[in-house]
Amino acid sequence: MATEHAPTASEYIVHHLTFLTNKKQVGLVDWSVLHLDSLFFSIGLGLLAVFLMARLAARATSGVPGRFQAAVEIIVEMVADQAKGIVHSPKSREFVAPLALTVFVWIFLMNAMDLLPVDLLPLIGNAIGVHYLRVVPTADLNATLGMSSAVLLLCLYYSVKIKGLGHWIHELFTAPFGAHPLLWPVNFAMQMIEFLAKTVSHGMRLFGNMYAGELIFMLIALMGAAWAGTVGSGLLWIGGVIAGTLWAIFHILIITLQAFIFMMLTLVYVGQAHESH
Amino acid sequence: MNLNATLFAQLVVFFILAWFTMKFVWPPIMKALDERAKKIADGLSAADKAKSDLQLAEKKVVDELKKARESATELRAGAEKQGAQLIEEARQEAANIVTQARKAAEGEAAVAAQRAKEALREQVAVLAVAGAERILRKEINAQVHADLLANLKQELK
Numbered sequence: 001m002a003t004e005h006a007p008t009a010s011e012y013i014v015h016h017l018t019f020l021t022n023k024k025q026v027g028l029v030d031w032s033v034l035h036l037d038s039l040f041f042s043i044g045l046g047l048l049a050v051f052l053m054a055r056l057a058a059r060a061t062s063g064v065p066g067r068f069q070a071a072v073e074i075i076v077e078m079v080a081d082q083a084k085g086i087v088h089s090p091k092s093r094e095f096v097a098p099l100a101l102t103v104f105v106w107i108f109l110m111n112a113m114d115l116l117p118v119d120l121l122p123l124i125g126n127a128i129g130v131h132y133l134r135v136v137p138t139a140d141l142n143a144t145l146g147m148s149s150a151v152l153l154l155c156l157y158y159s160v161k162i163k164g165l166g167h168w169i170h171e172l173f174t175a176p177f178g179a180h181p182l183l184w185p186v187n188f189a190m191q192m193i194e195f196l197a198k199t200v201s202h203g204m205r206l207f208g209n210m211y212a213g214e215l216i217f218m219l220i221a222l223m224g225a226a227w228a229g230t231v232g233s234g235l236l237w238i239g240g241v242i243a244g245t246l247w248a249i250f251h252i253l254i255i256t257l258q259a260f261i262f263m264m265l266t267l268v269y270v271g272q273a274h275e276s277h
Numbered sequence: 278m279n280l281n282a283t284l285f286a287q288l289v290v291f292f293i294l295a296w297f298t299m300k301f302v303w304p305p306i307m308k309a310l311d312e313r314a315k316k317i318a319d320g321l322s323a324a325d326k327a328k329s330d331l332q333l334a335e336k337k338v339v340d341e342l343k344k345a346r347e348s349a350t351e352l353r354a355g356a357e358k359q360g361a362q363l364i365e366e367a368r369q370e371a372a373n374i375v376t377q378a379r380k381a382a383e384g385e386a387a388v389a390a391q392r393a394k395e396a397l398r399e400q401v402a403v404l405a406v407a408g409a410e411r412i413l414r415k416e417i418n419a420q421v422h423a424d425l426l427a428n429l430k431q432e433l434k
Contacts, residue, residue, distance in 0.1 A: 025279045033281035042287060046294045050302060057305035062312030069309075076306050098299035106294060137287075142280060146287025153288075 009222050016118065016218050019140065020125075020132045035140055037130075042137035045109040050102065079104060082264065086271040092158060096270050099154075103147070104263040110138045111210055111255030115248055118217045138258075139210040141203070148203035151266050152195060158273040171276065202265050209258050213251055220244045398433050402426050 007015065020037040056072055065073060083097035113136045125133040137143045159168045172191050173184040223240030226233045406426065 021281075025281060027279075029280045031282050033279070033283075034286065035281065035283040038283055039286055039290075043290055046290060050294050050297045053298070053306075054301040057302045060305050060309035062309045062316060065309075065313075073306065073310060076303070077310065080307070095295070095299050098303035099295035101303065102291075102295045102298040140283065142283035143287045145280070146284040147291050149284065150288045150291040 018132045038137040038140040046106045049105045086267040100263045108259035118221050139214045141207045144207040145203035148199045152199040155273040
């Protein structure tokens with residue numbers, strides 16, 4: 001970047017917030033566009049996570065575990081315990097618990113991309129001809145809404161599977177207010193709102209946290225980039241180092257917490273799909 | 278923010294990864310965990326059993342020791358009793374022997390005394406005769422007075 005002309009702060013931020021796409025997006029919704037960078041990193045990290053765990057699982061010993069195995073076991077047991085407490089059907093848990101594990105590890109890794117220096121991968125990308133690169137897939141609304149939509153589909157699937165299609169449709173019109181025919185539209189509207197709110201808030205929560213975190217890292221990077229040899233810019237640079245350190249440390253908590261929250265909500269929503277009103 | 282097909286791609290990836298985890302990650306790890314839990318439980322119960330076994334063995338040892346000590350005491354008491362008895366018997370026998378010896382000695386002494394008495398008696402008779410001779414200044418025919426003397430002897434008994 002420095003070779004051509006130094007970008008202004010807003011150019012820098014906008015550049016960093018631009019996805020690598022297959023074609024230019026027109027309008028708010030454009031189903032022909034793909035965010036190649038989000039997909040690359042999310043698929044890459046997802047594969048990394050599951051293959052690492054699968055490799056470990058293949059060699060898992062019931063004797064004294066190694067450190068990596070012990071670490072994975074801690075996570076697996078945590079997820080298994082949570083799943084057991086929230087989803088009461090053992091048959092459903094066979095799929096839901098591994099899914100929750102995937103969600104937790106995968107989202108954790110995607111969030112952790114935030115801890116890499118904001119310019120590192122974009123600079124490398126620039127060097128090999130990729131001019132736009134966003135490295136945190138969970139700071140992409142499409143990715144988080146994609147995952148929360150998957151959870152919604154799961155909820156619908158288990159609602160029908162556990163309650164039966166008839167009973168579920170019956171419930172859509174009679175819960176939460178009652179079975180009186182006049183209340184049917186109200187009930188149905190409430191149920192639709194509930195599904196929509198669950199899914200959107202589920203995806204938005206993760207997206208919002210990671211997007212805000214990424215943005216703050218960029219602002220802190222701007223503080224560091226202010227260095228111009230003067231005392232004031234020197235203080236800004238030092239402030240950038242301190243703020244970057246503090247925010248990164250705090251972000252360790254956030255990325256773990258958000259991964260955990262997304263996993264827990266996945267379990268809770270699927271658990272709710274099992275319960276009759 | 279813009280919505281686009283990334284959403285569906287992410288959705289599909291989500292299910293594929295979850296399926297993969299369910300197929301290849303979850304079961305082996307859970308199996309290892311369950312097996313380890315079972316191993317630990319087995320080990321703990323084995324340790325408990327060994328502990329109770331040890332306690333039993335210790336109790337048995339104590340009992341055996343007690344029994345051995347008791348029998349030793351008994352044996353010693355018996356031996357002491359027997360020894361005392363032996364000593365008592367020996368003492369008895371010794372006393373018997375002494376008594377017998379005393380009796381024999383007394384008997385011998387009595388015989389000796391008798392003999393001495395008789396010898397004395399003989400001599401008393403002779404002396405008496407001699408005395409009488411002296412007194413009578415006359416020889417006494419011993420033959421004639423033999424009966425008399427014999428009578429005298431008899432009386433002196």
